[in-house]
Structures are given as C-alpha cells and as structure tokens.
Amino acid sequence: MQIKKAYTQAVSRKYPEAVVIAIAKDGKGRYNPITLGWTMITSHKPPMMAIAVGLARHSRAVIEEAGEFVLAFPSSTMADAALFYGTNSGRDMDKMQEFPVATQPATEVDSVLLADAVANFECKLESQLVTGDHVLFVGRIVASHVNTDETVKRLYTLAPGYKMGGVVAAKVDG
C-alpha cells in the first residue's frame, strides 16, 4: 500500500542507481571527469545518451564549451575514483592529476577513455535542455569501447551518502 511522503523521503527508495563518469576537455587543456547518477539512454538509432549536470557545476561549462565528451561506465572496483570525481570540482583542481586512473586516448573526440571501466562511449553534444536546477546534455555516440575483461561489472550508488559498490542479481520470491 502507498502512503504520501515528502519527495526527498520517497526518492531515497531509488537505489541502487548506476553511475557514469563524463570526461570533457576544459579550457586549460585538462580532461575533467565528473561522476553522475542521473543518466539514461535516449535513442537507439542513432545511439544517444543523456546526463543531467547541475547548473552551477564547473562541468556544465566544460561540457558545453567542449561540445563533446566521453561517457564511461565505471566498474565496481572504481568506487574511490568515482567518489572523488563526483565530490570535488575541477574549478579548484586537476581532478585526474589529484586522483589518477588508467586512461587511453579516445578516437573520435578530444577526451580520454577510462581503461578499467566496463565500457566507454564517445559522444558529440547533440542537444541540451534545462530542467529545473540541472541541464540535460544529450550526446550522440560516435564510438564505443568495452573492457577486454568481460567479467567486470558496473558501479552503483547503493544508498544515500554516496555509498557505492557493485550489485548482483537477487533471488526473487513472489
């Protein structure tokens, strides 16, 4: 049975939520990563994915100016890097210098792939839409990459407070 609750309480039931890391080149030539839980696929043909970035975030301007980005699906072992990239601002630091992870060059956009991620998608910024306090960036995928290790699994936010880790299928009764 459903009972009415404040939005903030109701939405706390959403977890686990898969996260992505968006990486775009900033005006200083640095590859700036930001970890985001608000993301979705938005088109099959052509393939597109969207992310929501806070209007006041440094990454908002970086992605808008770059016009292209990589969307990495971090693996479940990348929780510490994902947490760092999601809770610090590239306005204040070179995030990938402060918390280095293995990268490879992207092939179609000026950005980097995360070598240990489950998969990476190179995106050209296709459109954007302001929704409340975030902007939706829609990226058209121009190249796709996967980890040669097929056993790696995605990283999720498991609970409020940035508790992150992997998930496995649960036995369902009912």
Next chain:
Amino acid sequence: MQIKKAYTQAVSRKYPEAVVIAIAKDGKGRYNPITLGWTMITSHKPPMMAIAVGLARHSRAVIEEAGEFVLAFPSSTMADAALFYGTNSGRDMDKMQEFPVATQPATEVDSVLLADAVANFECKLESQLVTGDHVLFVGRIVASHVNTDETVKRLYTLAPGYKMGGVVAAKVDG
C-alpha cells in the same frame, strides 16, 4: 583495457538497469501503463524526472495528450506485470484489464498509483525533447508516495532479452 566495439555490443554491458512504469490516461479513459528502462532524475529543486519513449509507441501520444502521468518504481516481485506492460501496446488492448495489478487513485493527476510498487511519483509534463528515435518527457513531480513495506526493492532488467528481477549489493574486492 578498452577495445573498440559496435555500439550494440558495448551497450549490452549496461545491466542491471532499473525500470519504471509510466501510467497515463488515454483518450478512451483507460489508464495505460508502459515499462521503461530509459529514465533518470533531472532536477532536485523542483523535483523532476525524465523518461524516453519511442516515437512510434502508443504511449507517446497518450502521455503527450494527457499532459500528466505517474512514474511508478515497480518492486522486484512485479517482473511479470512489468514485462507485460513493456512488450504489449495499449493501441491493441486495455493493458491493465489484461494484466491487472493493485492500484490506488493518484491525488494530484488523473492517473493511478501501483499499490505494490516501491514508490510512485505524480508528474505534470514540464517539457519534451526529441532525441533520435525517442522523445524525452520531463515530468515535474507534484506528489510522492512510498510503499508502507520498507523492505520492498526495485525491479531491474538484469540482462538482454528482458530478463528481470531484483539486485542486492555485491561484496567488492579491489
């Protein structure tokens, strides 16, 4: 290490993906549910969520005409209903009559809540954006509801082919 792959192969690494059920009233007065894996939160203040619906889907016209809908987070025991609502069209049938589930009236929009879901969010259609072969519907949340049973967990698509079920946190080494 990353290797380049076709998009369809790379995106198959995305799972598990949380699903939602969007319910809107159609022109015949029927509450039409559609199950969607492509969904995200898009704003904190005011709260908003987005869904992507195929341009050719019956639900696209239904949601656009209704201008409001409920977004239910189905629980892990609702896999059969979610599969039915996602793989049949309301153009051909009354989906909730063909596959009944427990409902409660919504309070702020003309739709229904799914009583056994983890949570339900009543939405007013705020904006929309065509992205490739889908349209993004952005809903402003005007009421939120949760299951009185706090132990219920969300339903996920676990693998290609609409394999659905629940997930639990995995122990992560590394």
